[in-house]
Amino acid sequence: MTVGGGTVRDGDEWRTRVAEFVRERVVPHEQELDAGGRGAVAVRRRLRAEARERGLWALPLPAELGGGGLSLAAYAPVAEAEGASDHGPAALGSASLLDVTMLARHGSPAVREEVLGRLVSGELRSCYAMTEPDTPGSEPVLTATRAERRPGVGWSVTGRKWFVSGAGDADLVTVLARTGGAAGDRDGLSLLLVPTSAPGFRVVRELPVLGAGGQYEIAFDGVVVPDDHLVGEPGRALAVAGERLQLGRTLRALRWTGQAQRAFDLMCARARARLGVRGPLAEHPLVQQHVFEALLALRTTRPLVYEAVERVAEGRDAHVEAGLAKTAAARTLQDVADRAVQVHGAAGLGPDTPLPALLRGGRTARVLDGPDELHVTSVARRILREPVPGAS
Numbered sequence: 001m002t003v004g005g006g007t008v009r010d011g012d013e014w015r016t017r018v019a020e021f022v023r024e025r026v027v028p029h030e031q032e033l034d035a036g037g038r039g040a041v042a043v044r045r046r047l048r049a050e051a052r053e054r055g056l057w058a059l060p061l062p063a064e065l066g067g068g069g070l071s072l073a074a075y076a077p078v079a080e081a082e083g084a085s086d087h088g089p090a091a092l093g094s095a096s097l098l099d100v101t102m103l104a105r106h107g108s109p110a111v112r113e114e115v116l117g118r119l120v121s122g123e124l125r126s127c128y129a130m131t132e133p134d135t136p137g138s139e140p141v142l143t144a145t146r147a148e149r150r151p152g153v154g155w156s157v158t159g160r161k162w163f164v165s166g167a168g169d170a171d172l173v174t175v176l177a178r179t180g181g182a183a184g185d186r187d188g189l190s191l192l193l194v195p196t197s198a199p200g201f202r203v204v205r206e207l208p209v210l211g212a213g214g215q216y217e218i219a220f221d222g223v224v225v226p227d228d229h230l231v232g233e234p235g236r237a238l239a240v241a242g243e244r245l246q247l248g249r250t251l252r253a254l255r256w257t258g259q260a261q262r263a264f265d266l267m268c269a270r271a272r273a274r275l276g277v278r279g280p281l282a283e284h285p286l287v288q289q290h291v292f293e294a295l296l297a298l299r300t301t302r303p304l305v306y307e308a309v310e311r312v313a314e315g316r317d318a319h320v321e322a323g324l325a326k327t328a329a330a331r332t333l334q335d336v337a338d339r340a341v342q343v344h345g346a347a348g349l350g351p352d353t354p355l356p357a358l359l360r361g362g363r364t365a366r367v368l369d370g371p372d373e374l375h376v377t378s379v380a381r382r383i384l385r386e387p388v389p390g391a392s
Contacts, residue, residue, distance in 0.1 A: 058093035083255025267340035334362030
């Protein structure tokens with residue numbers, strides 16, 4: 001299946017089709033997918049088959065590897081639509097976009113040949129491990145996991161990582177490890193692609209996030225990986241990680257915006273349909289205020305997100321734009337979901353709507369991929385280092 005590079009207009013057309021698939025096929029199975037286990041595996045397999053049949057599989061992934069070949073600009077509105085459900089990207093085959101992009105640019109020829117096509121097809125699943133239990137996740141230079149070079153053998157990796165998304169059923173994990181220098185040095189950090197089947201790798205435990213699964217603690221006990229599983233240049237991991245983070249934060253912002261839009265739509269539907277002794281909720285001034293504030297948040301966040309998309313798509317530095325987009329989208333998701341819960345009343349707290357999950361997602365979004373405080377500081381410092389036009 002070949003879509004081609006695609007334009008923003010193409011993206012709008014694909015968005016309609018993807019939104020319908022997520023609404024009609026993915027959303028009805030969210031509780032089964034949330035529960036995990038064999039039931040979730042069977043549902044996910046069926047949804048992936050349906051996505052392929054409809055020509056919706058892996059739309060942003062390279063066409064030469066079996067994906068749809070949509071450019072990032074064209075994929076952006078699609079990412080919003082599929083991101084309305086946490087399970088949309090996996091069901092539609094785009095969840096591997098970050099890993100495929102990273103390995104296509106920085107993986108060895110052997111790794112590219114061995115894994116890229118299988119990642120795009122969904123045969124392999126991958127994850128990314130950077131955060132550790134005993135070091136701040138926002139300061140990767142303090143990484144304690146180490147990888148030692150053994151001539152003729154490869155790299156021996158020892159350490160622990162946690163809050164690793166999808167590690168429970170991953171086939172590959174990209175690990176940030178120190179290969180040289182002392183703690184705190186920017187140089188000396190490297191990325192290694194580790195097969196989870198390798199001796200010494202283990203899943204320590206699942207780490208529920210506000211009651212929801214999907215995050216794991218993992219350990220590496222002298223795991224040996226081949227030399228050609230080094231991702232990028234040795235000691236230069238932060239450059240690769242920074243590139244990945246800009247794209248990753250932008251994708252998350254798009255998906256969180258899609259979830260915020262879903263919460264907004266649910267709130268409006270509830271306000272129109274719910275009747276009381278004084279008429280529909282939609283006539284209540286305080287409910288109208290919730291609708292207004294939520295719409296304002298969405299309308300002011302979306303341009304920031306698409307500005308980050310534009311910068312990343314053009315290959316320009318997007319530290320400021322991605323930081324603004326990520327922070328704004330996380331806050332908007334939390335705010336809009338909270339307002340939607342308020343308008344629903346007790347019904348918004350129970351299992352009959354996705355609002356508890358959306359609210360939980362909004363709260364965790366303000367910590368994932370760097371807490372708000374990290375982005376506030378990082379963006380402000382960059383702006384304040386720039387000269388002010390006209391200043392003496």
